[in-house]
Amino acid sequence: MTLNLIVIYTAGVFDILLGIFILSKNKSSQKNLSFFLFCLIIGIWSISVANLISAGTKDAIFFWLYIITISMPTISSTFLHMAYAFSLKEINSQLSKILFAYMLTPISILGFLLPNFYIRDVIFFSNGNKLPVIGIGYYLLSCLYAIILFIGFRQLFFSLKNSSLNNHEKETNKFIFYSLLLAIIFGSIFNWFFILLNNYRYIWLGPYSLFIVIFSTSLAILRHRLMDITVVIRKSLVYSIIIAAFTAFYLSIIFLISKSSIFTAFGSSLFSVIFIFLLAFIFQPLKAKLQFYIDKTFFYEKYMLEKSLKEFAEASITIIDLNELLAFTAKSLKASLSSKQIQILLLDKERGKYKTQAMYPYSQITTSISDNFPIVKELLNKKKIISIDEVEQEKRNELVSDLKNLEAHLAMPLVFKGALIGIILAGSKENMWPYSFEEFSLLSTLLPQLSIAIENARLIREHLDAQKQLAQTEKTKKIAEDLLRYRKESSGKKKLVNLNNTIEKILKLFEGTCEKKNIKIAKTLEEIPFIMANNEEMEQLSLNLVLNAMDAMNNGGILTITTTTKSKFNVEVRVSDTGTGIPQEQLAKIFEPFYTTKEDRAGLGLAIVKKVVEEHEGKINIESVEGKGTRVLVDL
Known part of the structure; x- marks a missing residue:
């Protein structure tokens, strides 16, 4: 078996496994179901191409050519299903079109009853090459394939401007549109267009398009929570790389030793012992170093947020001036989240309003909202981060309206002893991507610590203000002295x-x-x-x-x-x-x-x-x- 065949088989199996994984996350979702069917069919198509390349008899070649031919309307039908599932809130209105597209597959199978309708013959050459001769049915199916794909891509393209979809859904659709457009064009050139020209020389290149699907889908899951799937792979990725590298190194040395006339079984055993000690000695520092570079390269947002978390931990005990702490927080969050703007509002207890105390970048327009605003009530009630994408999806119009008026995509509660002492508002991301699940997770860890630091800084300010206004007692003097020494x-x-x-x-x-x-x-x-x-x-x-x-x-x-x-x-x-x-x-x-x-x-x-x-x-x-x-x- 050649390396090309191994790669093609691997791509097909991986794509089927990816589809099964996505379906397992939500079996009732049309998005997950359609994506699974699409992955299943293109996985079968890839394996069929590999079997066609390796087939040696005329009957085997005819069989796999038939499977590849029938896969054309099936791929286009599952893609159309997926396009409607991702572009519409409800696909019931389009069920008739989807079912009609799926019916084309069994109808196409009837074409096998007509002799030479799809494949007329297979010509064998003396050098071992073979040339299938296609019939008129293949051309008809090709036209059908192209039309349905065009309808699917058109539907996805117009969904990018659909006002009923939230920003997260639009960004997801944009990602799917461009990645699948690239994959389908790449695959169709070598496994459809070239076949129309009776050129089978590059048929093995078609299944490589599956790697575009696998890579883009995995990236969309990790970065954009595609189909609401969240995966944490940081630690497993590090361990996988280290184990793969050491295994490859170990097997290479053992192979060289086995080929050498000097070393025998004793040489292999000796190297194994040395290798185990070497692995034990360098594993931990290598793991830490590799984790750092992987986080910085592939999980940049998480790396920056974790860095901010450490900075906040230090700032919460070293920055005692409230204004300085708030300015530091706004600037750090803006850099970590890549937000267009960060605003921090604190509660004015006397007036019962939340007012802007810090923002980055600075603007003369400040915000003041009362405690009876829907967004304030929701933050106080749920005590968790509110995202405009989630409330749009839930059709909670009063919250959507509040967030849009505040020009915020995230509203984060600052809670101390059950009371909402402040609100952090984050605008949209500079790259217009949605906020990721890992960002929500780290922010949820950060907010309680930040709330304590802000409340402590506010208490310190009150103590210092009281010291200036009232006669200095020994108690306030001691507190001020301690604070100055610590600072x-x-x-x-x-x-x-x-x-x-x-x-x-x-x-x-x-x-x-x-x-x-x-x-x-x-x-x-x-x-x-x-x-x-x-x-x-x-x-x-x-x-x-x-x-x-x-x-x-x-x-x-x-x-x-x-x-x-x-x-x-x-x-x-x-x-x-x-x-x-x-x-x-x-x-x-x-x-x-x-x-x-x-x-x-x-x-x-x-x-x-x-x-x-x-x-x-x-x-x-x-x-x-x-x-x-x-x-x-x-x-x-």
């Missing part, structure tokens, strides 16, 4: 610091307070090497650790601080208390910014400590037993 970037100026001296300095500040609170200080400061650090940040680190320990011992206790040399260049600081301890369910959140159990704290003490430690490339760990106390270990 402040490291100066990067480091020098040799004696950590024992820093700790002694901080402990002296609290000697009186500890005495009043009945807290005994137990310190064991061993002789330790100087460390390269920012002295101001080391004082802040020590201060926050001591304050946390003291706050945990309202009824007195023991505050223990020890410093030890862990290795030649490492110093370990331990701060322990005999206070209330931390519940295990809270321990995982203890380093999160704004997480606190104290009313007079901003929840940034340990977050600042962790940030300082990480900026000095150190490590921090916390151990706690509820009711017994807590111990913090810092390795610098």
